[in-house]
Amino acid sequence: MQKDLIVSIKDLAFGYAERQIHKKINMNFHRGKVVAIMGGSGCGKTTILRLIGGQIKPTSGHVEVDGQIVHEQGRKGIYELRRKMGMLFQHGALFSDLSVFENVAFPIREHTNLSEEIIKDLVLMKLNAVGLRGANQLMPTELSGGMARRVALARAVALDPDIIMYDEPFAGLDPISMGVICDLIRTLNDALGATSIIVTHDVTETFAFADYIYFIADGIVAAEGSPSDLKKSQLPFVKQFVHSQKDGPVPFHYQANDYSQDLRL
């Protein structure tokens, strides 16, 4: 394994009993980079994050994190690996019974024996990094969607992880919050020297700041490259996606019977 390679996915296949999601996926994530995984809804982007985190097991192939094969680890091994990861869930997934401060303090309290004073300083520093130090006593229900996601981001980086995973970080945000999150992903990644893996379908934002992009379609990596390479790509799928065309290789209509037959014409 190359030294700067932190996560690598080799010939990965995954599916549920009746539906094959990934056929053969190969991806590499290098230290210090912001890498995006893009593709249409339901193509299994989020599933890749769950496979990296070891929440589900691949049907064949494997995911390697920091030199260790994820699905071969026992409970202890997986928990060790997860301590190197931080994950931002689509809707933040903040603990609704804990305040903003306690949410960010949660992983620190669970995994360290630091004194209350140091925990307080650490939490306030993390919250300051996402601009929400002043909101530390609020409850999650008092936050807007964008703020909740920033708090969740502070919680995800609370233990300075090597890998930060983002599940649809821009979904449902207003343009200002979106800009803030974009900026935070890049800044935090560079400040922590971490690797960011972003699952998204927002083309404009992602192309503006990602270092490398993978496109998934039909269970395989359909295209990959830097944003500038992909913008020039002539592959029909990438063109359809990047220029948001309604019809193309990805059909507008879900598989259906003949229209005239359904209408009994």
Added chain:
Amino acid sequence: MLNFFEKIGGAIRSKITRLGAATRLFFSIISYSSDSFKRFNLTIREIYFTGVLSLVIIVVSAFFVGMVLGLQGYYTLQKYGSSEAIGVLVALALVRELGPVVTALLFAGRAGTAITAEIGLMKATEQLSAMEMMAVSPIARIVAPRFWAGIITMPLLASIFSMVGILGGYVVAVPMIGVDEGAFWSQMQANVDFNYDIVNGFIKSVVFGIACTIIALFEGYDAPPTAEGVSRATTRTVVTSSLAVLGLDFVLTSFMLTV
């Protein structure tokens, strides 16, 4: 016709699968319990939520149940000229049966549903997944403390129920009807056996505590992560817990009376 049998078979199989899954949850709770005992404050917090906050409904119901027992008991006993035995009747009915059973039914409705809804919603909003990704086991952090809190709380609530119920019976029998106070208490003292009545009632409430809590936890943990899924799981908690309590009560009683 075949279709009908297929449906019955399918339903039985799915029930057995769920029973198996609940048993697995039970064993994983036990295996994670040492972790959650190290942080007993989590369990104490849950004892507050499931126990202390259930006190109002328990105390009020117990008082009324005791008063009704007093009235009904007196009405029947006086026909045989033994109205002084009212104390024994109220105490035995409460300690042996009504205390553990009614407490468990109220617990399922008050605390069990809360546990199911809370865990189901935590699952639906990805809070349990988030916890797992932070390398914190949701079973150790969320499920096990609620389980032990339920087991500790149930016998305490049942004994409070019996005590308040007896007080309710006393209020009706002595000041209101005029049964002799000395006879009321002394008959009760003479005829309620510690091992045979009180300990057996205690065992029942511990068993009901395990049953109600594991059902509530399993339903929440297993709920489909949608609004409909959580609402159905909450309903199932009440129905399954109530049936389990009544069924177990019969089994336990028959064992206890034969020994």
